[in-house]
Amino acid sequence: MTRHLFCNLNRQADLTAIFQKIDRDASGSISVDEARAALRQMDFEDDETEVLVRLHDRNGDGMLQFEEFVQFWKTCGNLQNE
Numbered sequence: 197m198t199r200h201l202f203c204n205l206n207r208q209a210d211l212t213a214i215f216q217k218i219d220r221d222a223s224g225s226i227s228v229d230e231a232r233a234a235l236r237q238m239d240f241e242d243d244e245t246e247v248l249v250r251l252h253d254r255n256g257d258g259m260l261q262f263e264e265f266v267q268f269w270k271t272c273g274n275l276q277n278e
């Protein structure tokens with residue numbers, strides 16, 4: 197139930213809030229560790245999360261910037277709806 201709600205928030209304002217929540221050290225990008233911690237609450241496996249981060253890390257810095265995160269979150273929502 198929780199994971200469903202969490203992933204269905206797709207409006208820009210909600211996405212910003214989610215991004216800031218996941219970005220624990222407020223660095224402006226989400227590290228693999230931060231992504232893992234967040235997706236663990238949604239029953240994703242750690243290695244699944246790593247693959248998802250790598251897939252969406254377009255500039256290859258190993259982290260998700262907000263624009264990358266938006267796509268990442270969409271994919272995550274799609275996976276959960278399957």
Ligand SMILES: [Ca+2]
Pocket residue numbers: 253254255256257258259260261264
């Ligand atoms: Ca990146």
